[in-house]
Amino acid sequence: MPGADAADNVGFLLPQLGRDPADVAARAEDLGYDSVWLGELWFTASPVKLAQIVERTETVDVGSAILNTYSRSPAVLAMTAATLHRDSGGRFNLGLGTSTPKAVEDLHGMEFDDPNPARRLHECVELCREFFTGAGRVDYDGQVFHAADFPALGSDVPIYAAALGTANRRVVARLCDGWIPHNVPFPDLAESFDYIREHTPDERDAEDISVAPYVPAAVDEDPTEARDAIRGHVAYYVGNGDGYRRAVASRFPDGAEAVSEAWRSGERAAAREAVTDEMVDALGIAGTPEEAREQFDELCAMDVLDQPLVTIPQDASGVLDATIEALAPANR
Structure with missing residues (x-):
């Protein structure tokens, strides 16, 4: 919700493994969170759980964070989103x-660079919209996607994009309702959004684009345990994705390189240890309940x-209960 006080508009990214996401979503709604979001990689089919979450909740917004643009066509993504939006009474993003x-x-066995990921994201968002x-019947002829002679769905679903690189951020500027950055150091978020603002077309207002970053958080009475959970989170993402590594390297070039090199060499413990205290502070919220609330x-x-x-x-699923409670709007 652009223009809202971030402290009064807090979302919760639901776990994909372990605890049932629908149960956690219902708890988050009770605790005053404004939105719940569910990602998808493996093991759990996100739209199936999102449908259950829509049924289990009443007022909280519900979103996918994120569905990738390769494993489903824009038509399947649009039908899925329109159905969830309709069944939730307009709560789906x-x-x-x-x-x-x-x-x-x-x-998924697909070519990541064919023709390029940013082009695929651009066309997927454009075609979903x-x-x-669309007015009348939808016809679309892009480099990646084609569609012809199907009626629009009549469902104005907000579209967010998880964008790190400049090309993907231009997609946000041109087409999206919201931006979901992950592993952009918190002190660099404003400058990263300035790039989006500078590339927003005249017919759009950049201030209408909602900035909804992932905030990795771990709350534990032992602050060392909490900070180690954030170290593990950063090491996993920096080690597995060049986009995440580059985002962290924008502020911590040596640290990101050390983490990435250790992770890709199979030295997972060393990768976690390479995440410095400064990186933890810039990329996550960690500590006792009081410390975490102050940081948040x-x-x-x-x-x-x-x-x-x-x-x-x-x-770090063991910190879920303490974290969702400590950072809940109802408890702050």
């Missing part, structure tokens, strides 16, 4: 992204934020 070569090539709200309030005070999305490190 479609979050899209290009994912990583590892997921696209090794899991036509399927949602400072983050929410940043003018660029519209909707922080609290994110639990996937290999």
